[in-house]
Every structure is written in structure tokens, then in C-alpha cells.
Amino acid sequence: MKRVITIIVVIVIALGAIAYVLSNNKKKNEEKTAFIAKGSGAVAVRVASVEKKAVDLDFSANGNFIPKQELNLLNENAGRISAIYVKEGDRVSRGQSLARIDAEIINTDRQTAEATYQNALRDEARYQSSYQTGGVTQQQLDQAKLATRSAKLRLQASQKTLSNAVIKSPINGIVNKKYIEIGAFVNAQGTQLFEIVDVSRLKLKVNVNESQVANLKIGDKIDIKSSVFPTDKFSGQITFIAPKADGTLNFPIEIEVANNAKNALKAGMYGTAVFNFPQQAPSILIPRTSFVGSVSSNEVFVLDKASNTSKLRKVVAGRILGENVEILEGLNEGETVITSGQINLTEGSPVSIVK
Template sequence: MKRAIIIILVIGLALAGIVYKLNKNKAEVAQETAIVAEKNAAVTVRIDTARTQSMNLAYQANGTFMPKQEVTVAAETGGRVVRVLVDEGSRVGVGQTLAIVEGDKLNVNVSNAQAAYDNARTNLQRYESALATGGVTQAQVDQMRLQFENAKNNLKSAKLTAGDVTIKTSVAGIVNARKIEPGAYVSPGTPAFDIVNVSTLKLRVNVDEKNVATLRVGQNVEVLASVYSDKKFSGRITFIAPKSDGSLNFPVEIEIANNPNNDLRAGMYGTAVFGGSGTANALVVPRTAFVGSISDNKVFILKNGKAIETKVQSGRSFGDLIEVISGLQAGDQVIISGQINLMDQTPVEVIK
């Protein structure tokens, strides 16, 4: 009995030792975790400095050149193509015949209409002569005159239809694509040629809300083409959208007169330069300093090791730099990365 009691006491002391050791280890782990959490409380960020800088006032926007006129010429009458008179790359003028469609059936219709017209005219003349001698009544002459007018209109309609066997262009330009070949059968409305006029082109660009206020319809704009580094072109603003898109950009359309060699081609990449070559001093920060959209006007500045949420008023865009009109001073350190993890007063750690 005494031995059993001793065993129980030994086991109890062992269990008590184990519990004590576990509690001690748990306390040590909790203490170490608290130390690590305290060390890791700071969010890692990068910073830049707000500074006053001489900025080029020119604002650039990119787009793609488009032809002012682009027309698909289609066949107006069905039939078999007899001849194609132009090739791709040919220059064509307004009203020029591009192809001829077989018109034998149409010519037969013209002949029949002509015969009916000649017959109605002869009958009308005979009835008018008979009216003078009393051989016919005035009502009969009127009826014959009506038949003559109908025959004349039918002849005119047949000639107009027969004229449609030639496929003509309504615009001047260059044949960009030929879609028919001799021997092919075309139906009314079949696309035959694509005509592109590149004597004048359009450049459509997007301008942000900070810069669009300085633009006017009719204003001259310098235009550059990426493939011609040594050439400049002059354009004129013809359209400014009254409504912005979802990114607060306004579509602006510029018309450019091509040079005599038609160096500019539809589909080329172009750049519009607004604002001339003047300069001005402006307080600027990197575009990446803004949280969300620039129009949200929110940045974080670094003060005493913490991120301070700051409301600013943004101004003009200078590419990767944005003007700040109010809310910051030169020398303020703004956070340019890591903002997604920040709230006001969040401790931060700056990395290079």
C-alpha cells in the first residue's frame, strides 16, 4: 500500500513538472511572437521627394492615322464581270469607271423600250393628224398621248439601268483592295473595290481632363509620325468630345494634310504635340505616388516613420510626373510603392 502511494506521488510530481515546462515554453513562444510582430508591424515602402522642377509645357498624346475617306464600291447590277480597269494601288478620280459588267440582257431591254417608244410616238402623231379631220376624238388622242409618255419613261428607266453595268467610284483616292476578277459573277451590292483617300488623314487621340481645357476646335497642332523621325506635319483640331470616357480622357480628332508624296499612310502610329515648346516651374511628384486614380487626389507622405494620408490637388500631367497645385510642399517625402497595405498612421519602413 505504501509503495503504491509512493508511485502515485512520483507520477504526480512528473506530470506537474511537465505542465510547468509546457507553460514556460508557451510563455517564451508568446514573448518571441510579440517581439517579431512588433518588428514586422512596419510596412515596407519606397519613397520619393516632391520637388519644384522646370517642366516642358508640351503635352503629347498618341494615336493611329486614319483616312479621311474610305469607301467600299459595290456593284449596282448583277451580271458577269467583263473587264476590270484598275489594279490595287491605282489612283482613281470621282466618277471613274472601275469595271464593266456584262449587259447583254440590259441592252435587249433598252432595245425593246426604244421600239415601244418609237411605236407610241408614231401612233400619237397619226392620231393628232386624224383629229384635225375629225377621224378620231380628243379622248382617243389623250389616251394615245398617255401611252407615249409611259413608253418614254420606260425607255429612260431602261437606259438608266443599262448604265449601271459600269462600276464607278464616287470618291477620289487609291485602290486599296480589288475584290473582283474578270469572269466572276456579281450580284447587286457585291463589294468590288476599297477606295482610300489619304490626301488628308485623321489622328484620334485621348487627352486627359487637365489638358483638354486648353484645346480649341480649329487650333493648330504639331504632329509626328514614328516612322519619320526627321519630319513634322501640321494638323488642325476638328473635334473635341463633349464627354469623357471612364478614365476621364476626352477623344480629340486632328485633321492632317498629307504631303505631295503621301508619306503618311493610314494605320501608321502618330503623336500629337499640344502646348508648344514653353517651360514653367511646377511642384511635381511621380505618377505612382497617387493612390488609385490621379483624380482621387490622394497620396501618403512619410512623417516620423509613419504614412500620413494626405489630400492634394493635382494639376497638369507631364508624362511620369504630375503637378501638385496644393497639399504638398517641396521636400515632402511621398510614398510611391506599397500603398496597397497602408492606412493613415501606419508605421512604415523605407527600402532603397
């Protein structure tokens, strides 16, 4: 019995809470629409003057610096590490030796390939001489030539393998990580040896919206700021603009940034791209909320001051600039557009301006 009473009490409390929330929401909705329909059938609206304003296209976007070049250097040959010439943090140049693999077995293979090639050359010379006197057929001579070419290719491959016993850096950069030690055995399946990064030039990845990306192009010069080095100035150049928006309807772009002489900027730091544009001529701007439905409708209600009624007007919208929209055709300075209450308006509806 007590359990039944408890359940009933819980249900009553829940219903009371729901009723309170609904009542509260109703009051809020009434407050939001309080400006609608005040006496004499007039629709309460808010308005804004149509005037020319300076167009400011400047904006900034934040992102992270990443290396322009980074490389995980893998091994190509199996063997034991016999020497390491660099340590983490060392700056290396392209072609510089980083480590060496014990080349005893590799060198033996090269010597065997060399001996095989020399023997094939001698055999080919003998077959060539015998062919001229009729001692061997053309087919036997061709087989000897083929054996020589095969032996030469094996020799070239073994020479390349021997040269790869000395591991060299393929790029300029800094040794960020060293994964090997002297005496360690590495196999030929791509053992990771070093991580090398080049921070002399970095990339700053940022996202911009559709109205911003429309004013950008590859090659644009961009000012770069770093909160870690507020007094230092950096410059960049747009190298990539995504042709397709991401899931948030933003467009990823990449800006290549030249580091300073001290390579102060590090990969992973935050950066701010400052996009500055030439001063624009003033344009007619109206609030984005002036449009009936959406900007794409190209329709707004204009206030007829003489009769205090609404007039539907076709316009041509231009750029969307934040909360404002540029108007190319359809409105003149000095007119007044209705910015709220349009849902209750038709052509010629009487209106009451809410201030």
C-alpha cells in the same frame, strides 16, 4: 486513414500560408503608417512648400493612322465582267473607268424602253388630235399622257443602268484590293468589286484625358511624328473632339494629317501627335495629395510654423496638371501645405514633420 491524414496536412499547410500572408501584410501596413503619432501626441506628416512654378501644358499622344476616305465599291447591275482596266496598287481619279460589265442584255432593255417611249408619244399625239375633234374623252387623253410619262421614266432608268455598265471610281485614291476577274458573273445585290483608299490625307486617332482635352479645340494645328520616318515632318489639324468620354474616361479625338508628296505614311501605321502650347505664366502649384479627401473638396491643411500645428484652409483649385494642382485662391507663396497624414489631423493638431 491515409487520405484523412493527407487532408489534415493540406489544411494545416494552407492555414500556415494564410497566417504568413496576413502577418506579412500587417508588417507592410505598419511600415506605411510608421510616421503617424510620434511621442507627445504629435502627428507625423509630410509637407511641401507653396511656390509659383512654370506651367507646362505640352503633351503627346500615340495612335494609328486611318485613311480619310476609303470605299468598298459595290456593283449595281447584274452581268458578266467583260473588261478590267486597273490592277491593285494603281492610282485612280474620280470618274475613271475601272471595269465594264457585258452590256448586251442591258442594251436590249434600253432599246425596248426607247421603242415603248416612242410608241407612247405617237399614241398621245393621236389622242390629242382626236380629242380636239371630239373623238376621245378627256380621261382617255389623260391616260395616254400618263402612259407617255411612265414610258419616259422607264427609258431614263434603262439609260442609267446602261451607263452603270461601266464601273467608275467615285473618289481619288489607290486600288487596295480587286475582288473580280474577267468572266466572273456579278449579281445586282451589291457584289464587292474594289477597295479604294485615299492616303493623300489621313486621320490620326488618339485619346486624351479630361485635363488635356480642356485645352484643345477643333481647328488647332498639331505636329505629327512617325517613328518609321523620324526625319520627316508632318502637320495636322484637329477635326473632331468627342463630346463624351469613353469607358476609360478618355476623350477620342481625330487629327487630319496631310501626307507628303510620296504618300509615305500608310494607313495602319503608328503616329504621335505632339501638342504644343504657348508658354504659360507661372502659377501656384501644390501636390495633388495635399487635398483633404479629393481635389473637389477644396480643403488643405497648412502648417502653422510658429506653433507647429495644422490649420484647415479653404482654397480654390484650378487646373489639374499631372500630379500637381493649380491654386487660384487661398494660398500664398512661402506657406507650407501638408501632403500626407491628413487623415489623422483636425484643426490645431500638433504635427511632427517627417523628412
